[in-house]
Amino acid sequence: AQTVTQSQPEMSVQEAETVTLSCTYDTSESDYYLFWYKQPPSRQMILVIRQEAYKQQNATENRFSVNFQKAAKSFSLKISDSQLGDAAMYFCAFQGAQKLVFGQGTRLTINP
């Protein structure tokens, strides 16, 4: 079974600084997708960024980028120029042939 591990239960960063959230996963599949979802206090889960495993190029969405290391099964999220609105729970997720599997989450706090 696939597992997703987020080793940082909590992270904090100063506003305008950069922060990196870690995620590792375990799978025997070669074709899969990786995601970062954000869950703010309002509870609405929102997709932040998505990576296809067969693509070597790291995905980027504005201030959000990933460092995808397929051999190491690592998928970290970098948030640049952190903003107060970035404060949320961040979940790393994996999807192979079947269901979406989520990590335990990292609570990100932005310090003004």
Add this chain to the structure above:
Amino acid sequence: SAVISQKPSRDICQRGTSLTIQCQVDSQVTMMFWYRQQPGQSLTLIATANQGSEATYESGFVIDKFPISRPNLTFSTLTVSNMSPEDSSIYLCSVDLGGRGGEQFFGPGTRLTVL
């Protein structure tokens, strides 16, 4: 994209009773998903609901406890039956529009507290 609404947004229920949660999507979708998020925890898939067929339940979840209906392509319900305090969680429904590997869109969740 998809806009998903859930009712109720929250409820407080007594042990032994049942609660039905509704999920409405603004477009027709093949599969709808129900998740449970226990306090401070991650999301765990309960079941996948396809229109016109029985829901597929994940390990640890059974139909008698979590019956699901899927009467059409825009609506689903999840019932939490014979509730106990351990059922206190946030329940979320979601859909994906692009199939495997695509973005999943989530409802705002239903916060359930069982006394």
